[in-house]
Amino acid sequence: MTERLDGRQDSPAAEAAGEPPTGPADTPRKRTRLGPSPTVAIFFLLPAALLLGIWVIYPIVFSIFRSLFDSVGTGFVGLGNYATIFSDAGMLTTIRNNLIWVVVAPIIVTTLGLIFAVLTERIRWATAFKLIVFMPMAVSLMAAGVIFRLVYEENPDKGLANAILTTVHDTFSSSQGYPEARPREGDQSQVAAQDGGVVTKQPAQAGRPVLIPIVGVKPDVMPSNAQAAQAPAGDGLSGTVWFDFTPGGGGQSGAIDGTEKGLPGMTVEAVQNGQVAATATTAENGSFRFDGLAPGSYVVRLPQSNFEASYGGLTWLGPALITPAIIGAFVWVWAGFAMVLIAAGLAAIPRDALEAARIDGATEWQVFRKITVPLLSPVLLVVFVTMIINTLKVFDLVFIIAPSSVQPQANVVALEMWRVSFGGGGNQGLGSALAIFLLILVLPFMIMNIRRFRREDT
């Protein structure tokens, strides 16, 4: 901008002196003579400059000034607030998260945008496809956050992500048995939990039924065909697995009371010296019997497979996966934007270059890598840099998707800035320091983008 202003200022002088243009460098100068006089230019620039000054320059200057003071705004702390940013563990987490964002999100968005753009050139319903991919841009980030909060819900009945995972998982292996049930433990109990299963503490003896009391059976996994528990009669190694809990209380622990139900379908193993000697399955009244077992000393075991919980999917909103999960939402929103920009660039690529390559025998992959991508690189860079700026500023998605218990783990600089300044802490000094820190991070990319636009203009 300044260059042009200079140009305009110079040109009338040059004109007045009547100096002829000396070289090609002066040609633009000559052209600007057609423009308005500097006073008129300043007059027209004034409103914009004034607004920019009030809304952009002044806040930035004030933030820099404010960042040098403490929370109340009266005590000068110098660069103390900036030191806090780099010494506080919580803040370092936010910086680390921002780094992850900047490295991962723009690459994924640009790559996906490129893939979509190239593919839509080839398919029949390209416009419809583009419309659908672009659709999330019409949704506000806040609404997108709400949507993905639901998608990532841990309960597969509510969360789409886990619903998909559990459905896929269950088609290969389905759960069975009594998840989360456990033996009634204690000194009087004959059994103990071991390796996720249940074993008798003493070797079982033939003729004396083994009692295996189980508690904590969820009401919804209790089979409807279960009948009142009974100890089997007769010789041989036998016993009962039952739900040792009398509804409404009462009942003796470790003993089969009248109303307590057996647990049908349990796999029971007789183990000798670490080897499974025989296997049985409990009947509807919970009883089991090993037939034709050689006499000897056996430990009775309920293997872990009886207690395996059904696969519940991933904890998307837990501390470990939260940042990747939010990046997923971000990609969903921005991939369409990247696709549209890249598709526009793609349309501008000279077709003859592509055709020439194809005629010369290049494969599609070679055409893509050696011709399309290099020709597209200016557009790709614009998209990439825009995404970097967007990821640095990311706020709403993190704020909404991360449950408050994992917000410290998902935190990013923009959110931390808001929280520190207004969310209870009320430390606007530190908040301003964070804002300036963010500005410094964004600045190089802004300059890069502006430079590029300028170069394209000229």
Place this chain on the structure above:
Amino acid sequence: MRKGRAAAILAGLAVAVAACGNAPTTTEPTASASAPATGGGDKTLQGVKLEVAAKWTGAEQKNFEQVLKAFADKTGAEVTYASTGEDTGAYLGPRIQGNNPPDVAILPQPGLVQQYAEQKALKPLSADVTKEIDANYTPYWKELGSVDGQVYGVLIKAAHKSLVWYRSSAFEEAGVQPATTWDELVKSAQTLADSGTAPFSLCGASGWTLTDLFENVYLSTAGPENYDKLSKHEIPWTDPSVKTALEKIAQIAGKKEFVAGGSSGALQTDFPTCVNDVYSTKKAAMVIEADFVAVEAVQSGAKLGEEAKYFPFPKAGDTAPVVLGGDVAVAMKDSPGAMALVQFLASKEGGEIWAKLPGYLSPNKNVSPDNYPDELTKQLGQTIVSAGDAVRYDMSDLAPSAFGGTDGKGEWKVLQDFLRNPTDVKGTQDALEAEAKKAWK
């Protein structure tokens, strides 16, 4: 914030409940209140205009306006109500800066009394008002509204935070009774777990519910004096009394089968959802939270007093804990009208008019629980009166909000980390102390 919203819904529902139950009583109080007011009022404030700002909206606002009307009828003053919305500070801050504050403001946290008093935005209450407070409140509440010995505010509305809500069908199924001591609670929890129902639904994603739990256990095990000291950070969080309380909490938070969804599930469960887990999806038997759980329980389809019942927070030590939250009235202009209104709100008369309306609990010891419109509120009021001097205000709301009131920071964060790893009592104490030092410096 969520507390406030829940309270607002509570009031709305309470109106509905009362309207179904005994419709006459809802209209009666206004009539009986205005009768003596018009008869005995000397209309000393004829023509005076007052503005009062509070966060209430909807049904709560309507009820409060009835109280204001009683005051207007009595004194002749003209009172207008302004709603501050959830963020009281954001509403009052600019008005204070612009030298145009409301005459009276109702602040949702005592911490704000301190903050505004330091900014010299509050006017000391007159001798008459202080006398009224002395007559109706225990010294603890008077001190709560004071800064450096000067009385600025008075607690006029309370929320009861020492309750354990339970699903009666789960208790019947397991054959357990409401617990009166902590050990009984743990034992009942074991029985419930054996019966196949997780005993507790913890709202771990809402940090304030964890601070409420801690406060109840701490008040009970360490006693009111230590509670006061810890509230002011006069004893460090590394104190042995904190260790005792955390260990008690670990007894229920540390067992996988005691918490619905385990600790990772609980940490993703926010406040209203954990109530749904008890009454709607029936994953758990108990939820430990305040009186406003009633709203959510009703929304989950449970009937109050039948399926949704509560018992007072069991004694974990020598004290039966009663922790209250609540709203403090302050005068922002030094005018006779503003003082008269604060005095009226602190009085037995004003309290009883309000008490007859649904969704209100009074911390005023002279407001008889008989005034409350339903049995449930009456019992709650009774526990407040009978706890007498041992009643305490929500500790986290007394703390600087960076410590006791911000998502993902301070006490909220550390207690969430503790729920994630309940064996690390020592580390939790150290982390709490470190956060407290930062906030109180």
